[in-house]
Amino acid sequence: MPDPLAHEHDVEGDGAPSVPAREPIAAPPVPDVAGEVRAEGPAGAAVTAAPARTAPDDTGWRRVSPKYVVVEVVGSLIGTAVLVGGLLIVNALFDLTWAVWIAVAVGIAALIGIAFEPRRVRSIGYRLRADDLVFRRGIMFQRQVAVPYGRMQLVDITRGPVARALGLADLRFVTAAAATAVTLPGLPLEDAESLRDELVALAETRRAGL
Numbered sequence: 001m002p003d004p005l006a007h008e009h010d011v012e013g014d015g016a017p018s019v020p021a022r023e024p025i026a027a028p029p030v031p032d033v034a035g036e037v038r039a040e041g042p043a044g045a046a047v048t049a050a051p052a053r054t055a056p057d058d059t060g061w062r063r064v065s066p067k068y069v070v071v072e073v074v075g076s077l078i079g080t081a082v083l084v085g086g087l088l089i090v091n092a093l094f095d096l097t098w099a100v101w102i103a104v105a106v107g108i109a110a111l112i113g114i115a116f117e118p119r120r121v122r123s124i125g126y127r128l129r130a131d132d133l134v135f136r137r138g139i140m141f142q143r144q145v146a147v148p149y150g151r152m153q154l155v156d157i158t159r160g161p162v163a164r165a166l167g168l169a170d171l172r173f174v175t176a177a178a179a180t181a182v183t184l185p186g187l188p189l190e191d192a193e194s195l196r197d198e199l200v201a202l203a204e205t206r207r208a209g210l
Contacts, residue, residue: 061125061136067166068124068186072117074162080110126184133173133199135182145182150206151175155196159189171196 087103090096119139127134129146136144154174163169169192171184187195 058130059128061127063122064124064184064186065166065168065188066118066121068163068168069118069121070166071160071162071168071186072121073114076110076114076117080106121186124184124186133182135184147173147175147182148206149199149202152199152203155199155203157189157192157196158183169193173199 083106084103087099087106091099091103116139120137123139123142124137126136132146132148134144134146136142152173152175154172156172156174158170158172159168160170163186167189168186169189171187171192173182173184175181
């Protein structure tokens with residue numbers, strides 16, 4: 001009786017040439033829930049790649065530190081003192097009565113402005129959106145500026161003596177258009193440094209994609 005195994009061997013050898021087995025094709029990368037890229041390897045094992053940087057979620061409006069009121073009040077007092085002192089010196093040297101009246105008017109205007117400083121500081125805010133940063137300030141005349149991440153050329157931190165004493169910093173964005181240059185004042189130093197690094201990374205990513 002013929003051996004079945006030998007028969008199968010003869011058929012394979014006498015027939016068409018055998019086709020080599022194909023390598024398993026890796027499945028295309030599929031992002032998982034956490035945002036990481038997972039791909040199926042040759043053995044079916046999942047390979048996790050480094051997560052890609054995505055656009056930030058809309059953070060909503062954020063306000064600056066309430067301590068920034070002190071910086072504004074001190075700056076107003078110093079400016080007023082210098083101006084009033086100059087007018088009084090002019091009156092003492094040249095006996096000009098109108099200089100005294102101007103000094104009084106400047107002092108009253110400065111006091112009114114200082115009374116509104118807390119409200120002005122509360123009106124300052126910023127918002128991180130998917131494609132740009134929006135900055136606003138002002139009470140009666142409000143200004144809003146949207147700065148695209150890809151247009152940011154310089155992001156730096158400046159600190160005056162009063163702000164440094166209070167642990168605050170100003171974040172300045174410079175773009176190709178002078179009209180969109182924005183200074184975000186009154187941020188805690190840690191928040192300013194973190195926001196600077198995030199904006200620099202976003203700006204590099206957006207410029208690379210242009």
